[in-house]
Amino acid sequence: MLGLAEGDPAVVGAAITGSHAVDGGDRWSDIDLAFGIDGPLDSAMRRWTELLYRDFAAVHHWDLPSGPAVYRVFLLPDMLEVDIGFTPAAEFGPHGPSWRTVFGHPTQVKEDPAPSRQTLVGLGWHHALHAWTCIQRHRWWQAEQWIGALRGQILALACLRLGHPTSHAKGAHLLPAEVTAPLSTTLVRALDEAELARALTAATAALIAELSRADAALAARLASALRELRVDGRPAGSTTGFS
Structure with a gap:
């Protein structure tokens, strides 16, 4: 070619x-x-x-x-x-x-800007909110999609914090086990309300845990807000370990 x-x-x-x-x-x-x-x-x-x-x-x-x-x-x-x-x-x-x-003669290097941390954080809570909404509406496949997207933002935030590539999970294999191991609990194992609620709870906890490593005050504010997401009559964060 x-x-x-x-x-x-x-x-x-x-x-x-x-x-x-x-x-x-x-x-x-x-x-x-x-x-x-x-x-x-x-x-x-x-x-x-x-x-x-x-x-x-x-x-x-x-x-x-x-x-x-x-x-x-x-x-x-x-x-x-x-x-x-x-x-x-x-x-x-x-x-x-x-x-x-x-x-040929290429022009000067033009570095593509890395995604801002603020954008990744915003997409994180956005995806959590939409996953919860889909569970309330009994849209199981759509809820699963948003939970997976939330997990992707958590990986991107961790990669950004540690200086690894952020797009398409290209740096995920470089992350330490203490970051990635808890994310296995965010995988959706069945398309029913209880399982989707469990996976969303785990993903929300993982988001707050990642945020707390870089900005404890922001993590606390978002933890308080995300607690309003209720699944099965319980706050989304009720079994996640943050209060």
Whole structure:
């Protein structure tokens, strides 16, 4: 693909991104490429899409816009994922350490900002509230989804506190056992009211425990507010160990 990119006059820069740019990846890694495009992105994307289907037997693709770039994500046979970022030439450049220029002249590094702690905390209590609401409405699948999303925010908060990657649980395997072990109790084991209530109680307790490591005053305020979430007639925090 990189050889084909060098032969495409519209591709004025190319880079390997993702894990292959940092540690070489492994047998399960995606192929992540970034192209700097001179001219309209849509025409370059159309040509490359035709090429991926014709020469590489692509099965499906979809787009993920990100600022001025569009990441077109392809599924190839044998479950190989290929992500190609199409970026205007003036914006072609790294947004972090996962970048290795193959040809062209990238712009200066533009670090993507890490999510703010305030946002992650807000999403945490938001997800807890919506999980509780779904339990009250007997929407079991939706409640399970929100409890899982709450667990994701707890992992992200812990990763942010300890300096690990926060998105998509990429840093979760680096967290100490005292952080991750309690989260096993937040897993939903059955789709019924009692089990969902139990998992939400555990997840709420884990959120407060993580917050208390960095901001005890905020943890106390949120613990008081989240106690108003009642499941089975009991406060959501009644068996969690915080008061």
